Amino acid sequence: MSTFTSRLCPITGKMQWILQDEEYDYHQEIARSAYADMLHDTERNKKYYTGVKKAIEMIHARGEKAKVLDIGTGTGLLSMMAAASGADQITACEAFEPMAKCAEEIIKKNNYADQIKLIPKRSTEMKSGPGNDMEDRANILVTEVLDTELIGEGAIGTYNHAHKHLLEKKCLVIPRAANMYVQLVSSDFIKKWNVLQPIKTSESRAISPPLACCKCSGAASLHDIQLDQLDSTLFTPISQPVQVFRFDFASKEGIPEDDNSTVIIKSLNKGSVDAVLMWWDIEVDPQGEVILSCAPRWAHPDGDRLQVIIGISIIKFLAGWRDHWMQAIYYPTVPITVDVNQSVKILSSHDEYSLWFEVVDSHDTTPAELERPICECGIHTSISRTRIGQINDTRRNDVFISVLKQNLTTNSICLCISDGSLLPLMAAQLGAKKVFVIESNPMCERVLKSYINYNRLNDKITVFTKPLEDITAEDLFKYKINVVIGEPFFMSSNLPWENMYFWYAVSELRQFMVPDVAILPYQMTIKAVGMQFKDLWKIRAPVGNCEGFDLDIFDNIIQKSSEKSDINVERQPLWEYPGLPLTDPVSIAQLDWSKSVFDTKPVSSTTKLPFNVSGELNGIALWVEYQFSDNNVISNGPLLPVVSETNVRWDYYSQQAVHLYKQPISIQPDQHVDINFHFNPKTGELDFKFPATVS
Known part of the structure; x- marks a missing residue:
């Protein structure tokens, strides 16, 4: 069955009716459930299989039945591994209903339906004991509830609840523990993803970010990224990789929901500490002998076996490719500058779901228990890391400045159409008589106005947030526009060509333009x-x-x-x-x-x-x-x-x-x-x- 649904067309900026499957949201959730890339991770699959086999063998060696609990079973893969490895009793749970039904069919097709009991619940909703979801507590837990940040999917709460309500005291856990590592780096390149830079428009003038932006600690959220593809010439290591946390998934006392650590390191090189790179590894088997690492190539434990072709050629790993676990970048509140061999403190904190880091001089008295950073400038909560980097991209800005210099005069009436763009300030500083701005995003409008105020360009720039059809000649002071420019960039755009909204906006406002108006880009x-x-x-x-x-x-x-x-x-x-x-x-x-x-x-x-x-x-x-x-x-x-x-x-x-x-x-x-x-x-x-x- 299909139904007509109203949605905003990002290209035209108008609402439109489209014919859509009435269960579109349901199917989209299934299609984007992100299991497939995990199942293509050969290293992960093989090492989990090894860990499951070893755990079952150890339980049998103790003369006990192997009773397995698989939390978040997904396709049922880990439960079937347990069944194939000789587990005596297997309980699997899956809260995502479509996947629970899928797992049930897969388990049946692979002839394990008699060995695996599937419960369509969250593990934290399950109970053990006679007449409950599990008649007996399990003595083996196998689960994969980890993400790039390790704990972002609620791993701490999942493990703690399982130990308290679903597992025996002498249970084995697969994986048994995780170790988290960070590395400090200096990088003007990486910094551009977090801190808005001044944009030089002439020998004597520049667009400067407001002080609130310069002092803002940024958002605490991780910047997940495939660090392996970052060219080594784009950053300088300030420290060796160091361990900052260990998460003991097998702990019967529970994993702390809030924790802090302080590590003192000696700096390798001179420079500013612009970023904290983070990754983790897991000890997959009960003895901690099988390690699965998410480290980038230069810090990978199998580094001597990794074949790395430097530069722009493909980096070949013997370790498996994965997109479900990457690495992450965090940004210090205030980057410090260090000398070679200087002592530096890395302060690390986490709550139940997230992490944050700070870097200070070893003599600094900042407490180890850090407050979670909050964005106060509005930029880090308004736009993505990619967009911040784009605004800082000197290659793009040089093009904008060159084009504006070619097309502006002291009599130019300029119209800028883009979201969260600094083009209006460039045009004003480069001599336009008046600059009007169409800004469709309220959060971007707030940031833009703070820029305009700080750079003292209020008299030259007027910002509109009203719909295009409501703009009048009086709004434009009855000026006629002779230059229109856009990056173009719009928050509503998903695919590159959806920024074509610029063309529609220009066409809508043609009545306010001179016949030979310069349209940039054309x-x-x-x-x-x-x-x-x-x-x-x-x-x-x-x-x-x-x-x-x-x-x-x-x-x-x-x-x-x-x-x-x-x-x-x-x-x-x-x-x-x-x-x-x-x-x-x-x-x-x-x-x-x-x-x-x-x-x-x-x-x-x-x-x-x-x-x-x-x-x-x-x-x-x-x-x-x-x-x-x-x-x-x-x-x-x-x-x-x-x-x-x-x-x-x-x-x-x-x-x-x-x-x-x-x-x-x-x-x-x-x-x-x-x-x-x-x-x-x-x-x-x-x-x-x-x-x-x-x-």
Whole structure:
């Protein structure tokens, strides 16, 4: 059954009615349940299997029955591992109803239904004892309730409740413990993801961030990232990796919900401490002999066995790829500068769900019990880390400044259309007579006004938050706009081309512009390249057989829900996912923004994407380029020219779009794929069709 649903179209900025499956939200939740990438983590699966086997053997060696509790069973994989390893009694629980039903079918298909009791509940809702969910307490706990931050999914509460209500005192726990590590680094590059920098507009002037922004400690939330893809030239280690916490999952006394630690280190290099890099490992088996580490390549315990090709080529790991556990960056409240061999204190804190860190001189009297940082400037709660980095990107800002210098005079009446942009301040400082701003996001408006006040540009800049249709000539002081500029960037946009709202806004306000108004950018080009991603494609690939267990039922459920809820492209920060180009970049569409969108006819086209090398096609990457002038182009795609047999270097401060194939397709240089493109300017409907085979 389908139903009409009202939603905001990010391209047109208008509400529209779309025909949608009446269970769209339900299917989207299933399609994005994020189990698949975990099941593709071969290292994780093998080491968990080893841990389960060893725990069951140890319990049997004690002359006891192995009674296993599997919390958050997902597909039932760990429970089936326990059954295959000789467990005598297995209870599995899963609170996500669709996955609980899926696990039940998978367990039955793999012939373990008689050995595994599945309970569709949260473990914290379960009780043990005669007549309850579990007749007996378990003596083996196997669970995977961890995330990049380790404790963000409620691991502490889950373990503590299990020990108190569901487990025997002499139980074994898989994994038995986790160890958390941090490393201090100095990096102007990383700092740009957290601290807004001054933007120099001329030899004598700059746009300066308000003091509140400079002093703000930022948000306490982690910045999760694939650190392995961060070039080693972009940061300088200030410390060696050091352990700051140990979480004893086997502790009968419970894991502290709030804890602190202080570690004193000697600095390796001179520099400012701009960031704290964090990762963890787990001791998977009861003896702590099997270690699964999330460390980046330079700190990985198997570093001597890792094959690392420095630079822009693929980094090959013998350890498994994973996207469900990455590494994280945290930012100190006030970066300190250290000398070589200086003693520095790392202060670490956590509550039940999150972490935060501070770095101070060893003589500092700051208490170990840190208060959780709170963003006071509004920036860190208004915009993403990626967007902060984008605003700080000197490459982009140089283009904006160059274009404005070419187009502004002291008589220019400028209109800026973007969310949370500093373009209005650039235009005002570069000499525009008056600058009007269309700001659609209230939180961004507050930040923008604080910038305007601090830089004393109130007399030159006027900000509107009203709908476009409500703007009048009186609002514009009856001026006629002769320069319109946008980054363009809008908070409502998800995919790169959805920033096309700029074109619609310009077209809506044409009546207030001079006939030869300068529209900047005046053209948007959508580009594509065929890719052989090293691992990214696995997040949408079927699992099939996992460690000898048939998970086809899971694949089918995910596939059916994906077909009902997902479009065929998704947003990804591709710089974090290495991949080789199989084609040259090609232009899919060029849209002329100097003309009114309302006078533009629908566009339908087919573009050939010819392969120039042999390989495995598993994705097509798409991005946009904005033409401001002949020599000034801003791209959210590759940073460098795309070269065969060399990993594509993607923009660090943008997210691209990608179509991922569920199974790689073998290709040869004499073959190609056809990409069908359609755009209806009236409705804002824009879509692609990608072939399932090559020609």
